[in-house]
Amino acid sequence: MIPLIFIFVLILLFAVQTTFLGLFSVGDVSPDLALIFVVYCGIHFQRNGGIGVGVLVGFIQDCLSGGLFGINTLSKGLTGLFFSALKDKIIVEGFLPISFFLVATSLFDGMIYFAAITSLMGAQIKGDFLFSHILFFGIINAVAGLFLFYILDRGRQLLHRKLPNQILRPI
Amino acid sequence: MPNRRTKGKNLLIILAGIVLVSLMLMTINIRHGKSNLFFESVVVRAFSPVQSLFTNAVDSISDVFDHYFFLVGVSRENERLLLEIDRLSKATNELLEKNKQRERIEKLIGNVDQKERPLVTAEVIGRDATQWSKMVFINKGTNDKIEENLAVMTDAGIIGHIIHASAGTSKVLLITDSRSAVDSLFQETREPGVTVGTGKDVCEMKFVPIEANVKTGDRVLSSGLGGVFPKGLMVGRVVDVVKKKQGLFQHITVAPSADLSRLEEVLVVLPVKENDLVVEEDS
Numbered sequence: 158m159i160p161l162i163f164i165f166v167l168i169l170l171f172a173v174q175t176t177f178l179g180l181f182s183v184g185d186v187s188p189d190l191a192l193i194f195v196v197y198c199g200i201h202f203q204r205n206g207g208i209g210v211g212v213l214v215g216f217i218q219d220c221l222s223g224g225l226f227g228i229n230t231l232s233k234g235l236t237g238l239f240f241s242a243l244k245d246k247i248i249v250e251g252f253l254p255i256s257f258f259l260v261a262t263s264l265f266d267g268m269i270y271f272a273a274i275t276s277l278m279g280a281q282i283k284g285d286f287l288f289s290h291i292l293f294f295g296i297i298n299a300v301a302g303l304f305l306f307y308i309l310d311r312g313r314q315l316l317h318r319k320l321p322n323q324i325l326r327p328i
Numbered sequence: 329m330p331n332r333r334t335k336g337k338n339l340l341i342i343l344a345g346i347v348l349v350s351l352m353l354m355t356i357n358i359r360h361g362k363s364n365l366f367f368e369s370v371v372v373r374a375f376s377p378v379q380s381l382f383t384n385a386v387d388s389i390s391d392v393f394d395h396y397f398f399l400v401g402v403s404r405e406n407e408r409l410l411l412e413i414d415r416l417s418k419a420t421n422e423l424l425e426k427n428k429q430r431e432r433i434e435k436l437i438g439n440v441d442q443k444e445r446p447l448v449t450a451e452v453i454g455r456d457a458t459q460w461s462k463m464v465f466i467n468k469g470t471n472d473k474i475e476e477n478l479a480v481m482t483d484a485g486i487i488g489h490i491i492h493a494s495a496g497t498s499k500v501l502l503i504t505d506s507r508s509a510v511d512s513l514f515q516e517t518r519e520p521g522v523t524v525g526t527g528k529d530v531c532e533m534k535f536v537p538i539e540a541n542v543k544t545g546d547r548v549l550s551s552g553l554g555g556v557f558p559k560g561l562m563v564g565r566v567v568d569v570v571k572k573k574q575g576l577f578q579h580i581t582v583a584p585s586a587d588l589s590r591l592e593e594v595l596v597v598l599p600v601k602e603n604d605l606v607v608e609e610d611s
Binding site: 168171172173174175176177179180185186187189191205208212216217218219220221222223224225226227228229230231234235238242267270271273274277278286290294 | 339342343346347349350351352353354356357358367368370371372375378379381382383386453454455456457458459460461462463465491492499501505506507526527528529589
């Protein structure tokens with residue numbers, strides 16, 4: 158049952174991301190729901206489940222994107238790995254840590270993408286645009302992330318009540 | 329202690345695995361160029377019904393808002409539009425006259441007009457799943473003779489080209505994407521250049537010599553070189569020109585003529601097959 162719910166959430170997430178999320182964009186920047194979801198799963202999946210989620214989400218994102226194939230698998234996989242490995246060693250709960258990690262992960266994601274397309278595909282991107290765009294992207298993700306984290310937390314709480322499981326960490 | 333060491337070792341193996349798989353995917357992508365990847369088509373195909381469903385739902389909701397809630401000022405808008413129709417009717421008459429004159433001249437000089445290219449209408453059903461790339465999904469694919477490297481446009485002008493086509497869905501890379509380049513020229517001066525995407529909502533026209541006469545508002549058209557975009561399609565208008573004293577080229581910003589943030593229906597320009605031309609000329 159849990160894998161089915163997970164697939165449903167994933168489909169919903171990407172459907173929203175690729176259809177009407179652009180309507181809520183600020184300055185041509187909209188939040189990356191996949192990235193927020195990977196950070197959430199990295200923190201809240203038991204053991205190393207977040208790594209698998211990161212790779213899977215990144216791979217689907219690559220398929221639904223016009224960029225260099227494999228780049229999101231790399232960035233989201235590494236994000237999942239980072240949070241799966243360090244969730245017990247660092248503070249990952251609370252308003253400020255979540256915001257901080259979402260901004261940091263967005264910067265990492267953006268840097269990987271731009272480094273790849275400039276070096277491997279020869280695209281030309283201006284430095285000032287790159288920096289301001291990625292920073293703004295991080296802030297937007299932090300704001301949207303807090304909202305999405307709240308919704309996912311409520312869903313996880315409900316899931317534990319209805320279907321007690323060992324996949325997700327209990328609240 | 330050994331447990332921690334084993335855990336660290338496992339994480340290193342996973343890290344290496346992720347990097348290796350990603351590099352493999354990137355290599356496949358670069359080596360295959362723009363050809364279809366099997367799993368890409370599968371995922372796109374799996375998601376396209378959901379995307380269509382969501383897009384239709386959003387369209388229906390926005391339609392309700394447009395038709396019932398935003399009626400304020402419709403009467404004034406109507407009066408303005410009636411005046412606009414009068415003005416356009418006059419302009420159409422003048423253009424018809426000019427068109428007939430052009431046809432007569434072409435007949436005289438024996439210039440055979442280029443055959444009109446067939447077009448396929450498609451609906452935009454989704455946008456790029458990442459923030460970084462400028463791409464849209466359309467609901468037509470190889471079933472409708474759509475293939476890679478075909479130009480995509482709206483009535484306002486070029487919007488991009490097909491980078492991936494599966495059976496019922498295709499991906500269109502927009503001209504504002506940082507990997508996009510359209511060989512162009514200015515309508516008035518016929519000065520050539522290359523319109524490249526910036527990743528923002530505007531493009532840049534590159535390689536225009538410093539001495540070329542370019543001003544704000546100039547129209548930019550596709551030159552037909554490169555083989556993707558047919559000649560004479562509207563690309564955009566110049567919104568900013570910077571001429572630096574030291575430098576060979578001007579810094580020209582071009583705003584796309586089509587509104588890329590509100591794309592709904594688009595036209596895919598199909599290639600003219602040699603056989604079609606021969607048959608039509610014979611007949």
